[in-house]
Amino acid sequence: MNRIDTQAEWIERAKAVLPAAGFGNFDPGIVIREGKGSRVWDENGNEYVDYLIGSGPMLLGHGNEEVEEAVLSQIPKGMTFFANNALGIELAEEICRAVPCAEQLRYVSTGGEADMYAMRLARAYTGREKILKFEGGYHGMSAEAQMSLAPSKLVNFPQAVPDSAGIPEAVRDSVWAAPFNDVDFLRSFMNEHGNDIAGIIVEPLQRIIPPAPGFLEAVREECDKYGVILIFDEVVTGFRFAYGGAQELYGVTPDVATLGKVIGGGFPLAAIVGREDIMRHFDKGAVGAENWLMQLGTLSGNPVASIAGLKTLEILRRPGTYEKLRQLGASLMNMFSDHLSKAGTAHQIVGDETLFDIVFTNKPVNNYRDVLNADATTNSKFNDVLRSNQVFKSPGKTYPSLALTEDDLSITENAISKAAQAISP
Numbered sequence: 001m002n003r004i005d006t007q008a009e010w011i012e013r014a015k016a017v018l019p020a021a022g023f024g025n026f027d028p029g030i031v032i033r034e035g036k037g038s039r040v041w042d043e044n045g046n047e048y049v050d051y052l053i054g055s056g057p058m059l060l061g062h063g064n065e066e067v068e069e070a071v072l073s074q075i076p077k078g079m080t081f082f083a084n085n086a087l088g089i090e091l092a093e094e095i096c097r098a099v100p101c102a103e104q105l106r107y108v109s110t111g112g113e114a115d116m117y118a119m120r121l122a123r124a125y126t127g128r129e130k131i132l133k134f135e136g137g138y139h140g141m142s143a144e145a146q147m148s149l150a151p152s153k154l155v156n157f158p159q160a161v162p163d164s165a166g167i168p169e170a171v172r173d174s175v176w177a178a179p180f181n182d183v184d185f186l187r188s189f190m191n192e193h194g195n196d197i198a199g200i201i202v203e204p205l206q207r208i209i210p211p212a213p214g215f216l217e218a219v220r221e222e223c224d225k226y227g228v229i230l231i232f233d234e235v236v237t238g239f240r241f242a243y244g245g246a247q248e249l250y251g252v253t254p255d256v257a258t259l260g261k262v263i264g265g266g267f268p269l270a271a272i273v274g275r276e277d278i279m280r281h282f283d284k285g286a287v288g289a290e291n292w293l294m295q296l297g298t299l300s301g302n303p304v305a306s307i308a309g310l311k312t313l314e315i316l317r318r319p320g321t322y323e324k325l326r327q328l329g330a331s332l333m334n335m336f337s338d339h340l341s342k343a344g345t346a347h348q349i350v351g352d353e354t355l356f357d358i359v360f361t362n363k364p365v366n367n368y369r370d371v372l373n374a375d376a377t378t379n380s381k382f383n384d385v386l387r388s389n390q391v392f393k394s395p396g397k398t399y400p401s402l403a404l405t406e407d408d409l410s411i412t413e414n415a416i417s418k419a420a421q422a423i424s425p
């Protein structure tokens with residue numbers, strides 16, 4: 001333990017200059033000093049096994065040496081150009097090879113931007129205005145995406161409610177919300193309004209909730225029936241669930257998808273990918289000024305991010321990578337489940353081996369409302385005890401990384417056992 005509480009000093013400094021004392025992302029009560037492999041250290045030198053992994057991008061672990069070497073090779077050659085560069089073109093080629101729906105690609109810097117443009121693209125292509133999303137689905141911070149993201153006041157579907165101040169009425173009126181995994185609702189809603197909808201945006205696995213069998217297929221079918229653009233938000237699932245993302249794993253191909261996190265290898269890079277006849281709306285020469293979707297961004301296709309992404313994807317392509325990730329995830333899921341069951345605590349392990357979490361309820365979890373009705377106090381206590389026993393994770397997600405070792409798993413098991421005892425009824 002440090003005699004000087006360096007972290008407390010940083011927290012005080014943050015309070016002075018940052019609203020809510022933070023970047024808006026994560027608990028401002030911890031300040032991370034560094035990360036290496038599967039571990040992170042806070043400013044007091046406390047070491048943790050990291051299951052936050054930068055909210056997803058660090059799938060290979062922190063400071064992967066091959067990625068670091070690639071990045072360092074680019075830095076002396078220039079950090080950003082605004083103009084096309086070979087690395088960005090090569091990465092676009094690789095993504096288009098990997099992701100089933102990707103015929104063409106446009107870069108942006110964040111997943112939220114990619115989602116915003118994907119929704120606009122659906123409008124440009126169809127000439128319609130409405131977007132249908134699923135309550136609790138996270139698609140970044142644009143005005144549309146902030147509709148029914150995490151509502152505490154529940155209203156009847158398809159009304160969507162704003163989760164942020166400052167959202168204009170016109171945007172509120174342009175978004176409808178549906179319950180995730182409810183095929184009956186979807187079909188009857190589409191029957192009535194399908195011809196008004198430009199796009200349906202969906203996380204193929206919503207936060208941690210898997211699609212019920214047949215749900216994504218039904219969404220695909222309804223989109224085809226009414227000429228609606230299907231957008232998969234694969235910012236999280238892209239290159240994580242499989243090399244070709246959730247669309248490869250689940251076997252349902254959207255018209256457009258958004259990618260972020262893993263493709264930038266820890267640097268700011270995201271993308272909209274999709275069918276050529278839709279993506280051509282980014283090309284004024286091809287569609288004319290009226291139909292053109294104007295899009296540019298200072299850091300789009302940044303060469304440092306692109307080389308980090310290229311090397312990350314090269315490593316992910318190696319044989320056995322996804323099998324290993326799934327095995328690690330399955331071991332962790334079993335660990336949580338065994339200790340919580342032994343302690344007699346009602347819980348569900350919800351998600352995929354590559355991304356999951358524990359929901360404290362005895363009921364099945366199929367949508368946002370099921371998570372909202374779970375025991376948040378127990379969740380918070382459970383996560384606090386995990387953190388005080390060297391396990392660093394978000395209270396809503398557990399992200400396994402490929403850098404996890406046997407030693408990490410045994411530290412994790414010890415923490416889970418203590419946390420399970422602490423919340424035992």
Ligand SMILES: Cc1ncc(COP(=O)(O)O)c(C=O)c1O
Nearest residue numbers: 110111112138139140235236260
């Ligand atoms: C499914 C999903 N979409 C979009 C985003 C937004 O990405 P970014 O934070 O890069 O804007 C996130 C971020 O966590 C996400 O989980």
